[in-house]
Amino acid sequence: MIYPGSKTILEVRGLCASVSGTEILKGLDLTVKSGEVHAIMGPNGSGKSTFSKVLAGHSAYQVTAGSVLLEGKNLLDLPPEERARAGVFLAFQYPIEIPGVANSQFLRLTYNTVQTQRGKEELDPLEFDDFVREKMKLLEMSPDFLDRSVNEGFSGGEKKRNEILQMALLEPRLAILDETDSGLDIDALRIVSQGVNKLANKDNAMVLVTHYQRLLNYIVPDFVHVMDDGRIVKTGGKELALELEARGYDWVGAKHRGAAPKVVAKVAA
Template identity: 85%
Template sequence: MIHQDSKTILEVSGLQAAVDGVEILKGVDLIVKSGEVHAIMGTNGSGKSTFAKVLAGHSAYQVTGGSVLFEGQNLFDLEPEERARAGVFLAFQYPIEIPGVSNSHFLRLAYNTLQSQRGKDELDPLEFEDFVREKMKLLEMNPNFLDRGVNEGFSGGEKKRNEILQMALLEPRLAILDETDSGLDIDALRIVTNGVNKLANKDNAIILVTHYQRMLNYIEPDYVHVMRGGRIVKTGGKELALDLETRGYDWLGVERRAPASA
């Protein structure tokens, strides 16, 4: 929801980033305020997933230019774990499986780390069990997912639910959902997006990175941005997503600016 007096959560200016020396992001500008939902759309290779990973601090991506302020602080001064503790959350496109680490142990460790960061009480295993079971209801998750290894043997949909469960536990200020809709059937999509909607409030913000419009039928964005060639080339309201759905991406044309390095 757009409010006139909302605080700025994220301010991205001219962000450039590379993988293995190949520049992927070529000057991204974006301002996200509290209470807002932003959708970033684009074809494969447009740079939208790179953008998500750069914000979370993945070491494979080198920031080569520009700046990102998160609640006024230089995001790139923070290690990935410090970003998480400050309130940045990335729901992974491909959540990794970690056999041998029980999901409940992992979730509790993460939850308690953020609780202590925020000066709040940590929960012991029994208290946490009750707490997390409540949160799981939001995502219609079977409690036996707590006893398994992190994402181990989970279906695609179960992994995505587990991601949003973590979002529910960690209560981030900024949640970046990287293709959370991919691999979900229609029921799972409804459950996952319903969960996200319940977690959205006036104090946090959400960036949805997606290829398709269909998730936006469930989570209504305030802004839709189209990324192409490592830049945001068009910004509009939710109707822009419908345009993209019917017309595709080609009508947006080629890059309008010459590469910065040329």
């Protein structure tokens, strides 16, 4: 939601980034204020996923130009863990499995690590158990998920719920949801979206990275941005998503490039 006079959470200026020498982001600008929900849409290969990984600090991507400020602080100087502690959260498109580590153990370790860094109290296993069970209700997750290994044998929907559960625990200032809707059936999509909506408030901000408009029926964005060829080429309100759904991406990209529309069948980075 747009609040008058709200603070800027994320400020991206002229961001260029490459992976293995190939430039993917080519001068991206984006401003996100507290309370807002932004959707970044775009065809496969437009750089959406790269952008989310660059924000979270993935070492495979080299930032070659531009700046990224989180609440005025230079994010690009920080390793991924410090970005997380500063309030960046990335919900992964493909969360990893960690056989041998109980979910409860993992969640508590990440929670306590981040709490300590923020100068707050850690929770012991019993206190944490109560705390996490309460958060799990948001996502209609059974307590069984605590005893299982992290994401091991979880369905696509269960993994995404586990991602949003971590977001609920870590209370980020900026949450980036990378294709959170992919692989979800309607019920799972509803549950995950409800969880996200409950977590959104006037002090944090959400960036939804998505290929399809579907998710935006559940999580209504204040701004919709279209990415193409490593840049944001169009920004509008939530109605832009509907227009993209009806007309596809080509008309936006073509106008921007002033060239013939390209085939949108590249595999996402």
